[in-house]
Amino acid sequence: MSLKFIQQNYLKYNKGKGFICGHVDALHATPPAADVFTDKIVESLIKKTGCAGIISSVSRNEADLNRSPNGDNDHAIKEYRDAVKKIVEFLNILDDEQNHITQPYLHLSFHGMKDTHYGPYGIEIGTVHGQSCSPIIKKWFLETITRKASEILPEIEIVFDEKFIGDESIVYHRLGDGIDYSGYHHHFHTFQIEISRTIRSKHRSKIITIFSHMINEFQKNFVNNYS
Known part of the structure; x- marks a missing residue:
């Protein structure tokens, strides 16, 4: 069944x-300079879990959505942030008065990296050294993805916050940028996920299984039990 966007x-x-x-x-799904197959990963996760999803329709060379406004991409960033707001409004978790969300929220941003960085089975998770999520959620994420990956694709090597720690813009969803974007406060948890070319091209179904598990476990452990 095809998705409607x-x-x-x-x-x-x-x-x-x-x-x-x-x-x-x-956010880098469109050529040229595309992170190939990241759009397929996102589409599959939407279908498999029922979560929301956003896919770029312009190249990062035209407007990079994974950045702060810089004069050239202002309209694109506004559109991206508006899409996030539409999603949290649809979930009915936005406190309009405070512009904060009222439930734990998981944001996974998928990107591609070359096999040369950590080998053909490398994945790096970036949180800007813990600024884009809480310490509790980061610890849970590390432990859960390590355990699930060892079951599904034992060759995977996962690193956190080393080469690709994430652009500072991912922190702003949580903490705001101090200018005109207030963010959604402490319930918003973002992880930037860099995946090797080999995994994206040859083991996509396995990586989709791993991250479907992460989404469902987050929902079960932090959302459904939240009071």
Whole structure:
């Protein structure tokens, strides 16, 4: 079954089914300079889990959605941030008065890296050294993905916050940028995920299984039990 997306000028998004507190995105999905297969990963996770998702429809060379506004990408960043807001509004977890979300929220941003960085089975998780998520959620994420990856694809080597720690813009969803984007406060947890070319091209179904598990476990452990 094909997914229906809301088309915008710089991206397309799907609000999900309304019960998973989180979204996945592929912000460098469009050629040239595309992180190939990241759009396929996002589409599959939307279908498999019911979460929301955002996929770029312009190249990063035209407007990089994984950055702060810089004069050249301002309209694109506004559109991206508006899409995130539409998703949290659809989930009915936005406190309009405070502009904070009221439930734990998981944001997985998928990117591609070369096999030469950590080998053909490398994955790096970036949190800007813990600024884009809470210490509790980071610890849970590390332990859960390590355990699940060892079951599904034991060759995977996972590193955290070494070469690709994440652009500072991923922190702003949580803490705001101090200018005109207030962020969504402490319930918002972002992980930037860099995946090797080999995994994206040859083991995509396995990586989708791993991250489906992460999304469902987050929902079960932190959202459904939240009070």
